[in-house]
Amino acid sequence: RKEVEQDPGPFNVPEGATVAFNCTYSNSASQSFFWYRQDCRKEPKLLMSVYSSGNEDGRFTAQLNRASQYISLLIRDSKLSDSATYLCVVTSSGSARQLTFGSGTQLTVLP
């Protein structure tokens, strides 16, 4: 079983739709959680951290469920520019040097 698992998609949604991605992790000792975004043929970039109480950044909401060991990302009012691959990232020690990346979920927002 992979340490971090994501539905690869692709998710094709119309502009303005709400879309949610889930990610599961296998190591119950995992401490920190993040979502990265990777545009086609570009490098990954940090989108947002995921806090235990859940957190929001504009149209993006991240949730953490430690009991079930999953993380979610909700995108509201999706824009064409949201089209990208979203990578779920987990650390085992709370340190960036122990980051484990999921394989990513591909999102295409259609006009």
Add this chain to the structure above:
Amino acid sequence: DAGVIQSPRHEVTEMGQEVTLRCKPISGHDYLFWYRQTMMRGLELLIYFNNNVPIDDSGMPEDRFSAKMPNASFSTLKIQPSEPRDSAVYFCASIMSGLNTGELFFGEGSRLTVL
């Protein structure tokens, strides 16, 4: 400010040839990582350095792969001899210790094709 700089951006080579990928981390960052990304396996950590010292190379696929960091501003990843299955995008990333934000700064990657 300059980000992580990688070269070459693209390389096409023939099986058996030596490949050297280069990376300049962000100034002041004391951790440097080499990742490989393929469609099949996603983003895999190959090796990382702290203060120029290799800390964990358990992700290096085999002896054909080697990495060095002779100083704080330069690292290389070498594949000798290269094989078609090494075709991938190789990313270098850096971070400053003490910043536990989870934000790794990636270079634009080196896209390697081995024929």
